[in-house]
Amino acid sequence: MNNLPPDEMMTQPLLFLQGVSFSYGEKSILDGLNWSLMQGGFECIIGRSGCGKSTLLQLLCGLTHPQNGKISFKGSALTKPTKDISYVFQKPNLLEWLSVIDNVLLPMKLREGLTQRGKSQAMNILALLGLSAHANKPIWQISGGEQSRVAIARALVSSPKVLLLDEPFASLDAITREELQGELRNLHDQLGLTTVFVTHDIHEAIYLGDRVHVLRDGHFAHTQDIDFLTSRKPSLKDDAHFANYSHILRTSLGSKLSKNAGAKDFLGLSHV
Amino acid sequence: MGFHMFNPLYKLFSKVFFLVLIVFLWELICKTWHFSSLILPTPLEVYSFLLQTHQSGMIHRHIAQTLFEVICGLFLGGGIGFFLGVFLGEFPKLKSLIMPYVVASQVVPKLALTPLFILWFGFGTLPVVVMTALICFFPLLENTLTAMEHVDALKLQLFRMLGASAFQTLVWLKIPNGAPLILAGVRVALVLSWVGAVVAEFMGSSVGLGALIVAGQGSMNTAMIFASLILITCMGWSMYAMVLVIERHALRSYPRGD
Numbered sequence: 001m002n003n004l005p006p007d008e009m010m011t012q013p014l015l016f017l018q019g020v021s022f023s024y025g026e027k028s029i030l031d032g033l034n035w036s037l038m039q040g041g042f043e044c045i046i047g048r049s050g051c052g053k054s055t056l057l058q059l060l061c062g063l064t065h066p067q068n069g070k071i072s073f074k075g076s077a078l079t080k081p082t083k084d085i086s087y088v089f090q091k092p093n094l095l096e097w098l099s100v101i102d103n104v105l106l107p108m109k110l111r112e113g114l115t116q117r118g119k120s121q122a123m124n125i126l127a128l129l130g131l132s133a134h135a136n137k138p139i140w141q142i143s144g145g146e147q148s149r150v151a152i153a154r155a156l157v158s159s160p161k162v163l164l165l166d167e168p169f170a171s172l173d174a175i176t177r178e179e180l181q182g183e184l185r186n187l188h189d190q191l192g193l194t195t196v197f198v199t200h201d202i203h204e205a206i207y208l209g210d211r212v213h214v215l216r217d218g219h220f221a222h223t224q225d226i227d228f229l230t231s232r233k234p235s236l237k238d239d240a241h242f243a244n245y246s247h248i249l250r251t252s253l254g255s256k257l258s259k260n261a262g263a264k265d266f267l268g269l270s271h272v
Numbered sequence: 273m274g275f276h277m278f279n280p281l282y283k284l285f286s287k288v289f290f291l292v293l294i295v296f297l298w299e300l301i302c303k304t305w306h307f308s309s310l311i312l313p314t315p316l317e318v319y320s321f322l323l324q325t326h327q328s329g330m331i332h333r334h335i336a337q338t339l340f341e342v343i344c345g346l347f348l349g350g351g352i353g354f355f356l357g358v359f360l361g362e363f364p365k366l367k368s369l370i371m372p373y374v375v376a377s378q379v380v381p382k383l384a385l386t387p388l389f390i391l392w393f394g395f396g397t398l399p400v401v402v403m404t405a406l407i408c409f410f411p412l413l414e415n416t417l418t419a420m421e422h423v424d425a426l427k428l429q430l431f432r433m434l435g436a437s438a439f440q441t442l443v444w445l446k447i448p449n450g451a452p453l454i455l456a457g458v459r460v461a462l463v464l465s466w467v468g469a470v471v472a473e474f475m476g477s478s479v480g481l482g483a484l485i486v487a488g489q490g491s492m493n494t495a496m497i498f499a500s501l502i503l504i505t506c507m508g509w510s511m512y513a514m515v516l517v518i519e520r521h522a523l524r525s526y527p528r529g530d
Contacts, residue, residue: 063433081433093426097448097526110436110444140527 012075014039014194015060015162019069021218022055029055031218032069039161042188042195044209046202046249051215053198054090057164060196061085073162083111086155088165092147094139094154101126101135104153111158118157125153128190129183145176152184156191163188163195169204178234181208185232202253203237206245214252222252313495318502321495335503337480341397341469342511345404350461352405353412354454360413361420361446362438378410382468386475400472400480407468408461415457419450452526455519462515466508 013036022030029052037043047053058064059071062081071078073085086107094103101122108118126132129149134142139150148168155163165184169177185208188195199205205212206226214222226245228236236242295315301307302314309317325331356374360367382403389399423446431441447454473482481500488496 061433063429081435083435087430087433089426089430091426093424093430095427095445095448097451097523099525106444107434110431110434110440138525138527 020066021068044205044212047215084161086160092151341400344401346465349405349408353409357416399476403472404468411457411460419453
């Protein structure tokens with residue numbers, strides 16, 4: 001699939017969306033969306049429920065096709081799912097009758113067959129996510145947070161270039177979610193991944209992303225570069241920059257809770 | 273506390289005790305009311321019939337025949353039911369075409385089909401096996417088809433994303449996902465297979481425990497009828513318990529409600 005020489009790859013976007021439109025019947029979900037996803041980026045997408053975040057991810061992994069426009073991956077049209085693009089679902093979506101290691105090895109078993117190298121790769125990823133001790137346990141014997149880690153391990157086992165995540169921590173408690181956010185960001189940096197993370201949580205998007213896109217009315221209504229002077233750690237959420245980013249994104253989402261919108265609503269001036 | 277430590281032993285003891293109690297009450301009723309052995313034989317009479325026929329080897333031939341028919345019918349009918357369930361699950365458009373005939377084959381009284389089977393397949397093992405298979409195939413078909421139709425949409429999406437073929441999705445997802453339901457179908461089919469074999473033997477066979485019941489009726493040998501019924505119950509129960517053990521082993525990695 002990779003038709004480009006390495007030096008050209010650095011300047012070419014890894015994933016490229018041009019005028020992408022998608023609708024369910026009469027309801028337009030995406031409307032002429034343009035997006036260049038460069039290698040190594042951690043891009044977050046936020047938006048209200050039903051705005052098309054999950055649809056966009058399904059288009060990005062080649063599972064669904066746009067009705068208009070085109071999507072290319074590494075310079076070639078993306079027509080079907082590829083092992084270079086992995087997907088993490090909202091629910092862990094694991095096979096309950098398999099052990100942790102067998103769930104992680106599933107992509108290999110289905111795609112290229114199981115090899116000794118594949119097994120050791122899976123064990124390395126489990127170690128990276130702190131799951132080595134659970135490798136042979138049945139899925140239903142581990143916690144919700146650990147199941148989310150297994151789902152991430154399964155997505156990483158085939159060494160993808162792009163990792164797509166659809167609100168993977170939405171159902172977890174606050175502490176576990178915070179731990180997993182840190183682990184995900186570390187994995188992204190360590191493995192040199194290109195990550196697209198969909199969430200409805202503005203704080204999560206700012207904490208994780210290098211860039212946050214606000215999806216509204218079928219396109220990116222706002223794109224915010226996130227730049228922190230210090231490394232990402234939970235205390236960052238108390239930073240003044242963080243609050244500022246949060247305010248900007250809230251406003252872009254059209255939230256009535258943002259400072260200005262709230263005041264305008266209160267005075268009956270929201271149309272101004 | 274002390275008694276609970278031996279809980280499994282206690283359970284076994286209570287079961288054996290209950291069985292002995294039933295046999296004792298049976299014997300007591302026969303002795304108290306002086307029932308004729310033509311109406312209700314005593315447990316001792318049934319036991320002595322079993323012992324005699326065991327020593328002469330006569331009963332072995334009948335046991336082996338019925339067991340053979342049950343196993344053949346179960347594998348044949350269960351196998352066809354399973355594969356047809358998988359087939360209709362994979363090609364759901366054919367379901368509305370085929371299912372009415374399948375249901376028709378089940379609602380028609382099986383006993384009414386036996387004369388037809390004797391005409392078609394002759395007198396002996398074959399019509400009994402065909403009848404047993406006809407009864408066994410339905411629970412497997414229904415349970416397999418239900419299992420095929422109720423696969424989590426998100427898991428199907430995962431398999432599509434992983435580039436799985438239809439065969440891989442069937443083998444790695446649909447069948448394992450539906451295994452508890454399919455195996456429950458096997459248990460139901462197993463119980464019904466004994467009904468099928470014995471009922472078919474009533475009309476279409478001279479060998480087998482069903483045929484022995486008919487012979488017992490003809491010769492007014494109630495002990496023979498009771499002995500046959502006890503053997504059918506014991507063998508059916510043993511096979512059910514065996515399948516239960518296999519099922520527990522096969523599903524040991526599945527989450528359980530308890």
